Amino acid sequence: MQFESWQAFIEMGGYGFYVWLAFGVSFLAMGLLVVQGLRARSKLEREFVQEQQRQQRLARRQQEVS
Amino acid sequence: MTQPANWSALTAVMRRDLMVVMRRRSDILNPLLFILIVVSLFPLAVGPGPDILGRIAAGVIWVAALLSALLGSERLFREDYLDGTLEQLTLQPQPLALLAFGKIAVHWLLSGLPLVILAPVCALLLKLPIAGWSTLLATLLVGTPILSAMTAIGAALTVSLGRGGALLSLLLLPLFIPLLIFASGAVEAALVGTAAWPQVLLLAGLSLLTLLLAPFAVAASIRVSVN
Amino acid sequence: MWRWLHPYAKPETVYHLLGRWLPWVTAGAVLILGGGLVWGLLFAPADYQQGDSYRIIFIHVPSAMFSMSIYVSLAVAAFIGRVWQLKMADWALAAIAPVGAVFTFIALFTGAVWGKPMWGTWWEWDARLTSQLILLFLYIGVLALYYAFSDNRTGAKAAGILAMVGVINIPIIRYSVEWWNTLHQGATLTVFERPPMANSMLFPLLTCILGFALLAAALIFQRMRTEILRQELRRPWVKNVLQVSPTTGEQR
Numbered sequence: 001m002q003f004e005s006w007q008a009f010i011e012m013g014g015y016g017f018y019v020w021l022a023f024g025v026s027f028l029a030m031g032l033l034v035v036q037g038l039r040a041r042s043k044l045e046r047e048f049v050q051e052q053q054r055q056q057r058l059a060r061r062q063q064e065v066s
Numbered sequence: 067m068t069q070p071a072n073w074s075a076l077t078a079v080m081r082r083d084l085m086v087v088m089r090r091r092s093d094i095l096n097p098l099l100f101i102l103i104v105v106s107l108f109p110l111a112v113g114p115g116p117d118i119l120g121r122i123a124a125g126v127i128w129v130a131a132l133l134s135a136l137l138g139s140e141r142l143f144r145e146d147y148l149d150g151t152l153e154q155l156t157l158q159p160q161p162l163a164l165l166a167f168g169k170i171a172v173h174w175l176l177s178g179l180p181l182v183i184l185a186p187v188c189a190l191l192l193k194l195p196i197a198g199w200s201t202l203l204a205t206l207l208v209g210t211p212i213l214s215a216m217t218a219i220g221a222a223l224t225v226s227l228g229r230g231g232a233l234l235s236l237l238l239l240p241l242f243i244p245l246l247i248f249a250s251g252a253v254e255a256a257l258v259g260t261a262a263w264p265q266v267l268l269l270a271g272l273s274l275l276t277l278l279l280a281p282f283a284v285a286a287s288i289r290v291s292v293n
Numbered sequence: 294m295w296r297w298l299h300p301y302a303k304p305e306t307v308y309h310l311l312g313r314w315l316p317w318v319t320a321g322a323v324l325i326l327g328g329g330l331v332w333g334l335l336f337a338p339a340d341y342q343q344g345d346s347y348r349i350i351f352i353h354v355p356s357a358m359f360s361m362s363i364y365v366s367l368a369v370a371a372f373i374g375r376v377w378q379l380k381m382a383d384w385a386l387a388a389i390a391p392v393g394a395v396f397t398f399i400a401l402f403t404g405a406v407w408g409k410p411m412w413g414t415w416w417e418w419d420a421r422l423t424s425q426l427i428l429l430f431l432y433i434g435v436l437a438l439y440y441a442f443s444d445n446r447t448g449a450k451a452a453g454i455l456a457m458v459g460v461i462n463i464p465i466i467r468y469s470v471e472w473w474n475t476l477h478q479g480a481t482l483t484v485f486e487r488p489p490m491a492n493s494m495l496f497p498l499l500t501c502i503l504g505f506a507l508l509a510a511a512l513i514f515q516r517m518r519t520e521i522l523r524q525e526l527r528r529p530w531v532k533n534v535l536q537v538s539p540t541t542g543e544q545r
């Protein structure tokens with residue numbers, strides 16, 4: 001362990017701001033990328049299910065008419 | 067295909083393109099006017115002192131040239147795409163890359179070459195020292211074919227989109243960076259009195275390489291766009 | 294070899310294959326990258342010149358390394374799609390490009406933040422920073438073109454051509470930027486000539502590099518699966534995958 005205390009770890013020998021800014025923004029960017037990927041997937045699923053339901057409704061309607 | 071058939075197809079494409087543009091001369095004039103206006107904006111923005119203007123002159127002229135190339139890029143394929151000519155070209159027995167080369171050549175004749183002729187006026191307006199003039203003209207002469215060829219790739223990729231403008235600049239401007247760097251570097255070298263010909267030769271090499279490869283990229287892009 | 298590879302040209306097979314690998318790669322990425330970062334942040338010794346600020350290296354170097362190679366893989370995928378008319382290779386662009394763009398952004402940002410305490414400025418027109426910036430623009434261009442078309446498949450092909458044009462230009466851009474940089478840069482800033490790294494710093498760095506590689510793979514796999522579904526939405530197998538009952542349209 002390089003740092004004696006939690007405090008020293010946060011301060012990073014005076015460079016705390018830069019180190020944590022770099023790490024923070026990097027993690028934020030990665031996180032956004034992951035979230036965006038997962039949301040694209042769930043949006044696709046939702047749209048697909050909606051489209052399927054719509055088509056089923058249309059088919060039923062057509063059966064009722066004929 | 068025999069050699070003469072290829073050759074006559076190439077000249078036919080070039081003759082047709084030349085004729086189309088010559089009947090609408092504003093297409094040639096507008097980009098040139100655009101360059102003149104951009105160039106004359108700079109003294110108003112940074113002050114008319116010759117020391118500043120002379121230093122940035124080559125860069126400004128080149129940036130204006132890049133922007134005007136983007137501005138005039140739509141006319142390369144748009145009309146041909148809308149009236150079906152492009153589709154006819156893809157169906158020709160002659161290689162599409164050859165015909166694309168013809169289109170690039172005509173585009174250069176009508177946008178690159180006038181630019182070289184206009185450049186002395188711009189250099190005069192921006193008070194470029196005399197030592198840099200010949201180098202500026204040389205870089206424009208060997209650099210503008212790259213401009214035409216790359217613009218053709220971008221225009222062919224976005225021709226079916228209808229509104230390609232902003233997208234096109236996003237696609238093309240990063241690819242123009244080496245051109246900008248070497249061209250303004252050459253003029254700067256000439257201004258400080260060192261040899262400028264290495265950069266000019268480098269540009270000429272790049273130009274040949276681009277002219278060799280770009281027609282194939284243009285042909286592939288046209289096939290994707292026409293579909 | 295082609296006979297062996299042929300079943301893998303089927304989108305459904307690839308979808309399920311990636312699905313099988315994804316949990317393992319993700320777990321590996323989280324474990325190894327987490328371990329590497331903890332190692333680097335907590336246990337690696339401070340640099341005698343740069344103090345603790347050098348710890349940015351554990352994200353900067355891996356992301357910068359992969360930002361360039363991801364672009365090359367993008368162009369390779371585009372090339373395969375072009376030459377062998379493998380449509381999935383074109384779709385891979387949509388999976389690879391966002392990951393590469395974010396890696397490039399991280400490399401740029403951490404480089405700028407590292408530059409502030411070391412060079413005294415957030416942005417320096419340093420050759421590497423500049424070419425990374427151009428690389429970011431190239432990625433954004435590929436992505437913008439990919440999604441500009443209303444027809445997904447045309448977009449994939451067009452973006453593929455652009456990616457190939459870009460990869461030919463990358464060495465030229467890099468060379469020109471470096472040349473320009475040596476021409477313009479004053480002597481005020483010198484990039485550190487670092488002595489070879491001590492093992493106590495090198496090993497956590499290598500761990501982080503491996504972690505980033507796995508992370509990139511996991512992200513690309515997940516996106517590739519989504520893209521395959523998106524492109525194949527009209528095919529019957531997608532219905533089974535998304536668990537839609539054929540009679541009611543409800544999700545099971």
